[in-house]
Amino acid sequence: MTSDDFLSQLERHLASRLLSSEALARYDRGRLGKAFLAPLADAVARLSNDFTRARRALTEAASGDYWRDARRLAYLFHFLPRNYVKAAWVLTEAGRHAPLARQLAAKSRFVILDIGCGPGTASLATLGFLAALRPAAFHVNIALVDAAPNATQEAVELLRQAVAWLNAERREAITLCLAPQVGAAAQVESYLPSGGADFVWLSNVLNESDHASAERQSGGVPAWVKTLTREGLAADGGLYVIEPALHETARAAMRLRDALLEDDPTLGIFAPCAAAGPCRMLAERPARDWCHVALTWKPPPLVAQLDSLTGLRSQVQKFFYFVLRRDGKRAAEPRQGWSPWRVVGDLQREKGREKRLVCGVDRCALLTRFKRDRRPENAPFGDAERGDILWLSESPAPLADGLRLAPGARVERQSLIE
Numbered sequence: 001m002t003s004d005d006f007l008s009q010l011e012r013h014l015a016s017r018l019l020s021s022e023a024l025a026r027y028d029r030g031r032l033g034k035a036f037l038a039p040l041a042d043a044v045a046r047l048s049n050d051f052t053r054a055r056r057a058l059t060e061a062a063s064g065d066y067w068r069d070a071r072r073l074a075y076l077f078h079f080l081p082r083n084y085v086k087a088a089w090v091l092t093e094a095g096r097h098a099p100l101a102r103q104l105a106a107k108s109r110f111v112i113l114d115i116g117c118g119p120g121t122a123s124l125a126t127l128g129f130l131a132a133l134r135p136a137a138f139h140v141n142i143a144l145v146d147a148a149p150n151a152t153q154e155a156v157e158l159l160r161q162a163v164a165w166l167n168a169e170r171r172e173a174i175t176l177c178l179a180p181q182v183g184a185a186a187q188v189e190s191y192l193p194s195g196g197a198d199f200v201w202l203s204n205v206l207n208e209s210d211h212a213s214a215e216r217q218s219g220g221v222p223a224w225v226k227t228l229t230r231e232g233l234a235a236d237g238g239l240y241v242i243e244p245a246l247h248e249t250a251r252a253a254m255r256l257r258d259a260l261l262e263d264d265p266t267l268g269i270f271a272p273c274a275a276a277g278p279c280r281m282l283a284e285r286p287a288r289d290w291c292h293v294a295l296t297w298k299p300p301p302l303v304a305q306l307d308s309l310t311g312l313r314s315q316v317q318k319f320f321y322f323v324l325r326r327d328g329k330r331a332a333e334p335r336q337g338w339s340p341w342r343v344v345g346d347l348q349r350e351k352g353r354e355k356r357l358v359c360g361v362d363r364c365a366l367l368t369r370f371k372r373d374r375r376p377e378n379a380p381f382g383d384a385e386r387g388d389i390l391w392l393s394e395s396p397a398p399l400a401d402g403l404r405l406a407p408g409a410r411v412e413r414q415s416l417i418e
Ligand SMILES: C[S@@+](CC[C@H](N)C(=O)[O-])C[C@H]1O[C@@H](n2cnc3c(N)ncnc32)[C@H](O)[C@@H]1O
Pocket: 063, 064, 065, 079, 080, 083, 084, 115, 116, 117, 118, 119, 120, 121, 122, 145, 146, 147, 148, 151, 183, 184, 185, 186, 202, 203, 204, 205, 208, 209, 210
């Protein structure tokens, strides 16, 4: 089942469970009227405001408050699908790493630890990812941790439903064991799986849960996150962190990435960075820059309708992420004679040249292609999207404001969008 198919099925399931029968009938005929959607659109607009402009109030008052009122539906219909595609994108990148994909496909038992799980967004994406990777039977243990009881209940319901949908299309079944826990992320001792998890998810939770902590302010690792990586992550597992693509939240997560790598030398960066070591963007770029990727997708019908009622735009999802592992694997495995550069900026066109911000093994810099150097061999420089990796067959040369794409360099694009 593709992500698109899953999200369509999920949307109809939510509509049948949470909207009136008349609204469902209209949904099935193609479009819900404005009258049906107005209260939901209002809640989506409020929740979007909570997550952006009023973010501080949300974190300082009571994170997860939105699970107690109409914003719960806003989360389920609008934010769940948007966060699902982000998690699915991050997993797709992991799945394109051939040895990692083989290693996962050979396993028959998986453990997922989903902290700040909300409605189980990241676990749902992980289930879909594993189902596509492994046609043979497998078992998944999922520890679902959230401060909001409504959120964990929703996660349990949706994960059971998702497994039923997946199994309906499979010869060999997926079995599931869910361990929901209502509580604070910081109470790690109470939910750490023995032997560690294959997937530890912190998806859009750090900015809510740990906003004011002294460690985060100073760029250190909160004690519970230390315990989580030391004891909660299996030797061949991955820590998957997603945060909103906002200046403050992304830069705090960039500092956390650095602090985690410094604190525990057994951890290595899988993605998005081309190499270990301190974040090159933090070290070398002005404070106004923050690392994020952009993913273009086709939102399901209700998300699109809610977008047009609220003025939100879901088609391009921007987000910050990083993935840490202990086994030395990297999304951009070294290739003899080629250097990898993650695209972290949009194409800027200027007279006689095009530039984009890229992050490589030893620096984060504006990479310039002069118009006179345009060739079919370097066409991917112009076509690439934020989040792609550009592989260069020749090292770029220094320029006053960054680097110059060598005129004879071949450029290959490692993209997740086919
Ligand atoms: C923005 S939602 C993210 C949900 C889901 N992971 C996703 O990506 O869609 C943040 C979730 O974290 C939960 N949360 C926030 N702070 C928390 C904390 N300190 N401990 C446990 N859960 C927390 C909230 O209740 C909410 O469900």
